[in-house]
Amino acid sequence: MEFNLQGKKLNKLDKFVLEFCEIAKKVRVEYVIVSGYISILFGRARATEDVDILTQPLSYKKFVEFWKLLKKKKFYCINTDDVKEAYDEFFLKHLPLRFAKVGTFIPNIEMKKIKNKIDEMALDERIVVKIGPYRIFISPIELQIAYKLFLGSIKDLEDAKFLFEMFKESIDQKKMVELIKALNVNKKVVEEWLGIRLR
């Protein structure tokens, strides 16, 4: 599956994300955008303070290469300015690293290494979104909907409903239901927010 958002008027959040993803692309870091920004990308009119990005496991050498290019492009790491510490104490331990533009705190990218089967699936089955000359990778919509229902806050449930309403004709609903069941989402929540009765 591939989405085309040609013609989208880029807001500041879009530009921030695209810049980060271009750097990842340049150093050949495989990544996937997950969570709230996906709804915003497709039209939800809400801002967010952070954008969640998962990456493949990276060698220290690759991590340093990525770090250096981020610095060159005026990003800084909020957690630490020491690359070794960032790698050993955060990245390797699956703790989030936050990157923002120099002189700012938000928005920031919350970057983590994939950790579990949900993360692995998001990265393995990532889908392309084309925006102008850019291509970015996002998590499969089916997984996003299931995961948002699983998280369960009002904001997450609204995101799930938004994505479902946007893509219900084009997604694999059977797959979505399987994921919802795998994440053990309460049947009542699914019925209330998606209007789907689970057996």
Next chain:
Amino acid sequence: MVRNTIKMSKKELERIKKKLIDERKKFIEMYVKWLKSQPIDAWSKQQKVIIDSQLKQLKKKK
């Protein structure tokens, strides 16, 4: 007279919560319907104004 507290039954609170959720769901349905009816450049132009201003507000708060 200043009220220090309010007394409401659990049922009443649930009813209020459900009503708010129903209104939010209705809004999302209406909004998605509108989004789908618009060309990308039209909806994103409006979204840009909203998100840029929200981000500005968030930055001020920090």
